[in-house]
Amino acid sequence: MTGRPAPERAGERGDAAAREAVRRPEAPVVEVLYVAGCPAYSGTLELIERLRAELGVAIDLRTRLIADAAEAELARFPGSPTVRVNGQDVEPARGAAATVTFGCRLDHGGRRAARRIRRGLQLATAASGDEP
Numbered sequence: 001m002t003g004r005p006a007p008e009r010a011g012e013r014g015d016a017a018a019r020e021a022v023r024r025p026e027a028p029v030v031e032v033l034y035v036a037g038c039p040a041y042s043g044t045l046e047l048i049e050r051l052r053a054e055l056g057v058a059i060d061l062r063t064r065l066i067a068d069a070a071e072a073e074l075a076r077f078p079g080s081p082t083v084r085v086n087g088q089d090v091e092p093a094r095g096a097a098a099t100v101t102f103g104c105r106l107d108h109g110g111r112r113a114a115r116r117i118r119r120g121l122q123l124a125t126a127a128s129g130d131e132p
Contacts, residue, residue, distance in 0.1 A: 027060045028059055029062060029086055030059045055121055055122065078100065
């Protein structure tokens with residue numbers, strides 16, 4: 001015996017990583033869709049980060065620039081900013097039947113937006129079993 005650790009068998013590390021992934025659910029995907037120049041975009045990102053920290057949850061934060069009306073139509077984009085948690089818009093009236101808009105929403109922000117984003121994060125983390 002040389003005193004060195006035994007070399008890992010092929011696939012051993014990958015198997016352990018796969019078992020860990022089963023035990024630890026994926027973080028919810030939080031997507032912020034926006035148009036260039038939207039004044040509420042940066043505040044929305046800050047709000048999401050603050051809520052994530054308050055709730056003590058991990059998230060996969062993604063941003064998506066909607067560049068034109070055609071892309072807005074494809075994304076079923078109701079206006080900027082739009083926050084989706086695991087593909088679900090946090091605004092209840094902004095589901096699949098929402099009007100597509102290539103522009104900024106003037107009604108986004110404040111306590112109402114915070115409540116809706118918080119609720120979306122709570123529901124997503126409860127569904128994944130990663131509730132704080």
